[in-house]
Amino acid sequence: MTDQAPEPTSEFRPEARSPRGFADKRASQIALERRLVETVTKVYEDFGFEALQTPAFEYADALGKFLPDSDRPNVGVFALQDDDDQWMALRYDLTAPLARFAAQNWDGLPKPFRRYAFGPVYRNEKPGPGRLREFIQCDADTVGTDRPEADAEIIALAVAGFKAAGVPALLRINNRKLLNGLLTSLGVAGADQQMAVLRAIDKLDRLGIPGVELLLGKGRKDDSGDFTKGAGLADSAIRPVLDFVMAAEGGAARSLVLQRLGNVLANSPEGQAGLEDLTRIDTALTALGVSDEAAVFEPSIVRGLEYYTGAVFEAELLLETRDEKGEMVRFGSVGGGGRYDDLVARFTGERVPATGFSFGVSRLAAALRLVEGEKANAARGPIVIINFSESDMGAYFQLAAEIRAAGMAAEVYLGRSGMKAQMKYADRRLSPAAVMIGGDELNNGTVTIKDLDLGRDLALQISDNKAWREGRPGQVTLPRAEAINHLKSIVKND
RNA sequence: GCCGCCUUAGCUCACUUGGUAGAGCGCCAGAUUGUGGCUCUGGAGGUAGCCGGUUCGAAACCUGCAGGCGGUACCA
Incomplete structure (x- = not known):
């Protein structure tokens, strides 16, 4: 076989696409969701709730009424059969796993048991805008007390969570x-x-x-x-x-x-x-x-039909959300919960009162992105060190290490494009600065540092290309020893 | 699940009654030996969602399927 080239006609090429109802998340969205989870869990901890993580899979019978039956094992949940023939399913919320955990460990738990949890949950149903089949929830629940004050505390917790996240909401x-x-x-x-x-x-x-x-x-x-x-x-x-x-x-x-x-x-x-x-x-x-x-009383709130036994509550977003076309977008509730006194009894036969709230992190993040716009949450890139020559790679890496040691993000450009493309790369990454160590700088023991934000601002006043290029807005050349301090001052002004 | 509308380049959309496709934006490159913006020039990129039918000829008309949107049902 002399021809090693693949034969295009016989090659299977899968279409690159994400599964229906599942979405990729890029840096800005991850940062936003992370911020929400961090603020909300901090509030949960302040209220005395301890962290608990349970697995993504549960045995299907532990998840309650949506048992896979042999005809349609996947209605509502994503279920599969283990090698011992038992049905397992991806959790569709964080409450059913909590009930299972509480039942399993009841004797060893301090009671009432107060825990919070966050993570992705999965629902096998028709996706829509703001409605995915994988999304993040952040829950707090109290298991083991029937006092209405426990419900009140959960509501106060939810209110405090939205407040800490800076999101106007009504319970x-x-x-x-x-x-x-x-x-x-x-x-x-x-x-x-x-x-x-x-x-x-x-x-x-x-x-x-x-x-x-x-x-x-x-x-x-x-x-x-x-x-x-x-x-x-x-x-x-x-x-x-x-x-x-x-x-x-x-x-x-x-x-x-x-x-x-x-x-x-x-x-x-x-x-x-x-x-x-x-x-x-x-x-x-x-x-x-x-x-x-x-927080108001609203007699028309119903929520899940066979689940809640007492108080029920729902969080509504008080922000006007519009999509790119300026059309009003109706977000459903961004959180909800209530009292469920029968869930643990499914396992133990013993009635254990419980109440909790679930914070809809993904949906809330989607709403905030619409309100604040994509740019507001854009993630800043690293300081980019321009790559002039293979032979000077050592100088680039050395500076990168120094910048990182000083607590800033840095990256040596490792593509094979020219300088213009490298500047464009730094621009697109939203980097605070680009650093140039070319032949001139190496000979003189200097570095050239360009403040990209400042340059962007100055460019607004320059229409002539020659002036723009030769003026080198936002750029300074200084002794190599001063590089770190200058970069610090640029990064600090972000 | 049910009803309606929609599907043409990466994105937003055009293409007078059927004659095998264009624009803007974006992307890449050059003008500018080592500089992100602006401007100009050039370039890449499409089996017109998929399968079948009608026709000399289909992006356009018809069946089916898939996907998207809206409504409705369900929502732990």
Whole structure:
């Protein structure tokens, strides 16, 4: 075989693409997500939560109701069968693994057990904008106390987390007991009808009162002509539900919402129990310094249907987000949580009350990028040492090592392009400075340092190319011994 | 999952009733022996999402599939 060239026709060339719903992240986004995780976990630690990491995979039965069945093992989760035939699945949140961990280690844990966790979770479902199949969450949970004050503390924690991250957000709080009490007092008994009513209530923010009214009754036809079957409530039952849902109208303070709900739920014992919980949450929140502007009661918050047993809460972003075309982008909630008293019992049979909050790091980062723009979070590059000649490589590396030892990032250009391209490279990396050690500098014992930010600013006033080139804006030549100090002063001014 | 719209260069988009493709931006190079911007010049880059059909001829018309967007359902 003399011809070693590959035969293009017989070669398989895969298309370079990322899997649907999975995305690459570049430096600026990683930095932003890291910043969010760091600030939020700091707040969690200040509240006395300890770190816990659990694996990305769990046995599928530990993840709860989305068990892979033999026909469709991958609905909702990414599941695979281990070599011992057991089904494993990638976690879809951080709460189910916590329940498993708590059940497994219960006797050895200090109780109540307070832990935080962060990391990627995976959901095998239809992706969309701001909705990926892999994303980062950051959770804090308290396991082992049924006090409403534990819920209040979790809410205060979430509020503090958003505040520390510099993100304006509103926490909206409800209690499942209110919803259950309402349904019972209206005589809505069937599980299907209960769920239909809850789903209708959940859509208040999107469809408004008229839409909810239709969904509670016969049903609703949407813009695309699709018909959604309603809950089929009688008119006499729809009215109290609407009264209930409207209790928070007009940005009412927490105490006023409680008062209004007291009237709607006057003859429901479970509803009264829920109101008692919320009253204690309100008292605790006030003591913790969480105002009515930061956290409100909102009876239309429902969240997951078979999961939460008491308080539920959701965080809404108070920023106007627009995409590149200036179109409004609707972000869903950027965090949520609530009380789940039955999760650990799935493993032990013993009811262990628990409550927690999940901070939607990826979604929040996506929203912030839209608001702040790509450039705001752009990562700075290293100081770039221009490469003139193979034979002087030693001088370049020596300086690079010195710069790093002084605590700054540095890199010797290792491509094979000419000087112009190297300057362009440094520009594109957003480097603070480029350093030149050419023949002239080596002969004279000097270095030439160009402040790229300063040069960029000066260039705005120069239109003539010759003046730009010969003026060498932002550039100085100085003794080699002064290089580090000069670079320090440039980097410090960033 | 269901309904609707869309898919042409890396990106944003053109191409009068079917005659095998263009622009702007970006990228690379030169003008400028060792200088990122500006300006000018040149260059690379496309099996028109994929498969089939209609036709002498399809980017354009039709079927199917895939992907994207919007709505709806679901959302631990």
